[in-house]
Amino acid sequence: MAEKKKVSRRKFLxxxxxxxxxxxxxxTYLFRNPIRRMIAGVINxxxxxxxxxxxxxxxxxxxxxxxxxxxxxxxxEMGQGTFTSLAQMAADELEVAMEQISVVHxxxxxxxxxxxxxxxxTSVSALWVPLRELAATMREMIKAEAAKKMGVDASGLxxxxxxxxxxxKTMTFAAVVEGVSEWDIPDTPKLKPLAxxxxxxxxxxxxxxIDKVYGAPIFGMDATMPDMLYGSVVRSSRIGSTYVGAxxxxxEGMPGVVKIVKENDFVGVVANSLIQAENAxxxxxxxxxxxxxxxTADIRGMVTMGKGEPFVIQKVGDAEEILQDEDQTIVSExxxxxxxxxxxxxxxxxxxxxxxKATIMISTQVVSVTRDEIAERLGFDVEQVNIVPTFLGxxxxxxxxxxxGIQAAVLSKAVGKPVKCFFTRxxxxxxxxxxxxxxxxxxxxxxxxGMIDALEHNVSSGDVAFGSPMLPGILExxxxxxxxxxxxxxxxYSGIPNYRAISWRVKLPFATSWWxxxxxxxxxxxxxxxxxxxxxxxxxxxxxxRLAQIQDDERGKRLKSVINAVVKKSGYTDKVIxxxxxGFAVSTDANTPCAEIAEVSIQDNEIKVHKVTCAIDPGLAVxxxxxxxxxxxxxxxxxxxxxxxxxxxxxxxxxxTIYGPYQMALMKDAPKxxxxxxxxxxxxxxxxxxxxxxxxxAAIANAVFRLTGKRLREMPLQLS
Numbered sequence: 200m201a202e203k204k205k206v207s208r209r210k211f212l213x214x215x216x217x218x219x220x221x222x223x224x225x226x227t228y229l230f231r232n233p234i235r236r237m238i239a240g241v242i243n244x245x246x247x248x249x250x251x252x253x254x255x256x257x258x259x260x261x262x263x264x265x266x267x268x269x270x271x272x273x274x275x276e277m278g279q280g281t282f283t284s285l286a287q288m289a290a291d292e293l294e295v296a297m298e299q300i301s302v303v304h305x306x307x308x309x310x311x312x313x314x315x316x317x318x319x320x321t322s323v324s325a326l327w328v329p330l331r332e333l334a335a336t337m338r339e340m341i342k343a344e345a346a347k348k349m350g351v352d353a354s355g356l357x358x359x360x361x362x363x364x365x366x367x368k369t370m371t372f373a374a375v376v377e378g379v380s381e382w383d384i385p386d387t388p389k390l391k392p393l394a395x396x397x398x399x400x401x402x403x404x405x406x407x408x409i410d411k412v413y414g415a416p417i418f419g420m421d422a423t424m425p426d427m428l429y430g431s432v433v434r435s436s437r438i439g440s441t442y443v444g445a446x447x448x449x450x451e452g453m454p455g456v457v458k459i460v461k462e463n464d465f466v467g468v469v470a471n472s473l474i475q476a477e478n479a480x481x482x483x484x485x486x487x488x489x490x491x492x493x494x495t496a497d498i499r500g501m502v503t504m505g506k507g508e509p510f511v512i513q514k515v516g517d518a519e520e521i522l523q524d525e526d527q528t529i530v531s532e533x534x535x536x537x538x539x540x541x542x543x544x545x546x547x548x549x550x551x552x553x554x555x556k557a558t559i560m561i562s563t564q565v566v567s568v569t570r571d572e573i574a575e576r577l578g579f580d581v582e583q584v585n586i587v588p589t590f591l592g593x594x595x596x597x598x599x600x601x602x603x604g605i606q607a608a609v610l611s612k613a614v615g616k617p618v619k620c621f622f623t624r625x626x627x628x629x630x631x632x633x634x635x636x637x638x639x640x641x642x643x644x645x646x647x648x649g650m651i652d653a654l655e656h657n658v659s660s661g662d663v664a665f666g667s668p669m670l671p672g673i674l675e676x677x678x679x680x681x682x683x684x685x686x687x688x689x690x691x692y693s694g695i696p697n698y699r700a701i702s703w704r705v706k707l708p709f710a711t712s713w714w715x716x717x718x719x720x721x722x723x724x725x726x727x728x729x730x731x732x733x734x735x736x737x738x739x740x741x742x743x744x745r746l747a748q749i750q751d752d753e754r755g756k757r758l759k760s761v762i763n764a765v766v767k768k769s770g771y772t773d774k775v776i777x778x779x780x781x782g783f784a785v786s787t788d789a790n791t792p793c794a795e796i797a798e799v800s801i802q803d804n805e806i807k808v809h810k811v812t813c814a815i816d817p818g819l820a821v822x823x824x825x826x827x828x829x830x831x832x833x834x835x836x837x838x839x840x841x842x843x844x845x846x847x848x849x850x851x852x853x854x855x856t857i858y859g860p861y862q863m864a865l866m867k868d869a870p871k872x873x874x875x876x877x878x879x880x881x882x883x884x885x886x887x888x889x890x891x892x893x894x895x896x897a898a899i900a901n902a903v904f905r906l907t908g909k910r911l912r913e914m915p916l917q918l919s
Contacts, residue, residue: 420547428471513699516697533725546562560587563598624857686722796812801918830891834895
């Protein structure tokens with residue numbers, strides 16, 4: 200179907216918003232320090248807008264002969280339930296039943312592609328307005344065409360469950376769109392009031408449930424093509440390695456080997472089977488240079504505060520001057536380790552490069568970036584490369600850069616057939632883009648009335664966002680501090696008269712990047728553990744102590760609401776009862792406040808979490824069950840990272856390289872109960888996927904303090 204294009208105010212608004220940030224960034228070069236802090240504050244609260252086509256409904260929706268609606272999503276489904284929420288939003292404006300709508304990934308060739316990514320807890324919030332507008336526009340297009348075919352006035356038409364009716368006449372959507380080759384796109388119609396929605400706000404069953412129950416081939420590792428071959432790439436296990444060449448003589452002629460592919464930056468094997476490719480790879484003797492003999496202690500030394508470059512990202516009052524009084528200043532240090540993504544499905548892709556086009560089936564969060572990088576490597580125009588996203592078997596930021604698609608494409612081009620190429624589990628662990636280790640120095644001073652007079656947070660961390668293809672290079676020298684490393688690192692207690700936050704940037708010798716919630720877990724662990732410490736010093740109830748430090752502005756009221764809700768629901772006390780204690784922590788991430796209370800005991804000298812109560816205000820919950828499930832998943836992932844997970848560096852190698860030695864929370868470690876309270880401080884859906892991960896580490900550590908009198912200052916949390 201073709202359409203007559205008209206100017207869309209939606210796209211103008213998106214461009215205008217991004218342009219404002221660009222002007223601020225350029226201005227920062229001239230007035231660095233104060234405007235740096237201003238931009239940091241803006242970034243800390245900004246809602247990332249959708250950056251894709253919002254003008255053309257027909258690339259988003261397909262009406263099938265069976266009178267079903269297929270929604271082509273530019274956001275990928277990686278287990279978070281996004282497809283279901285998007286289906287609810289579309290169904291309500293399109294006037295179809297949930298049973299009539301299905302959601303699939305839009306490939307890059309369709310033109311329906313998000314220039315940003317799937318990440319940052321923005322899938323639902325970013326599409327909340329544009330998707331409903333597109334669905335409403337498509338509805339009006341169907342009404343207009345139905346009016347023509349039925350010979351009636353469009354204003355008298357009624358739509359329900361994919362049926363258009365007027366008087367005694369009816370037509371299905373399928374019949375309406377049949378034979379239409381050109382569409383007029385009207386101005387954006389007015390959206391329905393929230394009260395008129397039938398599906399939004401309801402706990403609708405997941406649209407991908409059946410496929411997952413029956414094991415449909417929906418993930419990247421399931422992908423197949425006719426005459427498919429298998430590829431394997433030689434990767435170094437050593438930090439700092441740069442490929443310089445390889446002796447492939449032993450691999451050539453081995454059973455099943457189709458071709459050995461040598462490039463300037465890698466060497467790989469293409470074979471008839473995966474095991475044959477792996478066997479041949481094992482005997483290739485690659486040469487590397489730049490390898491570093493490092494140990495965990497070396498990395499810890501690198502991130503120790505004072506080694507990196509400091510940037511003040513937040514400043515109110517004069518905390519620096521007040522905290523000069525060493526006799527009155529309380530100082531504490533906190534640490535977090537290197538963390539792996541450890542997602543179930545390793546990275547990989549299936550590529551088929553033909554003479555003038557390439558098709559790449561891949562688990563990726565960044566369709567646009569992957570397409571552009573592959574096109575550049577192959578010497579193709581971007582229109583010649585079609586990225587076909589699959590479901591993701593876990594991601595958590597690991598797939599916010601997928602250059603493995605380039606390697607699969609190069610191998611395919613070399614043999615002229617489809618090639619499937621994935622990391623092994625060991626390679627996935629050793630070539631991860633890790634969560635950087637951190638060191639925090641907290642400083643505080645209490646007033647004579649037991650309030651916080653001054654507070655300072657220093658965080659030293661490797662990069663998270665800098666170096667990523669998602670972040671414009673111009674921002675690095677302008678911002679100075681890595682916006683991912685300090686996520687969650689700003690002081691949220693606006694009632695404190697003097698506070699500041701300082702980010703110390705460290706460049707580490709191995710790849711670090713996006714990890715679910717970025718710096719939120721480590722930063723909240725440090726800040727909320729220290730706030731708890733100050734509450735004890737002041738002789739105050741930890742929840743009441745926090746409430747007293749928060750102003751009554753809009754942001755503060757929402758923060759107070761989640762604190763009060765979680766305290767009431769859990770029956771919070773700071774006393775030890777029957778060998779159990781409650782630990783409290785709260786954070787605000789991506790404008791979503793979240794408070795958690797962990798009920799903990801010590802069993803056989805190990806920490807046991809029995810129950811977690813979580814109060815969160817994500818605004819409007821499009822699907823309350825999905826929001827609760829996201830909270831439960833984030834809490835358990837945060838528990839796993841806070842209590843078990845840790846990568847080491849031994850003789851220049853990152854280790855361990857397999858599940859088991861890389862400890863993670865098991866079913867026996869999960870709390871028997873996670874109670875989630877949903878508040879709605881806004882009629883707009885906000886972030887959900889990452890905010891609940893923030894408070895859990897500090898909540899557990901604060902509970903342990905009440906049980907043992909020992910303040911745990913390092914993750915993973917261990918009693919000895």
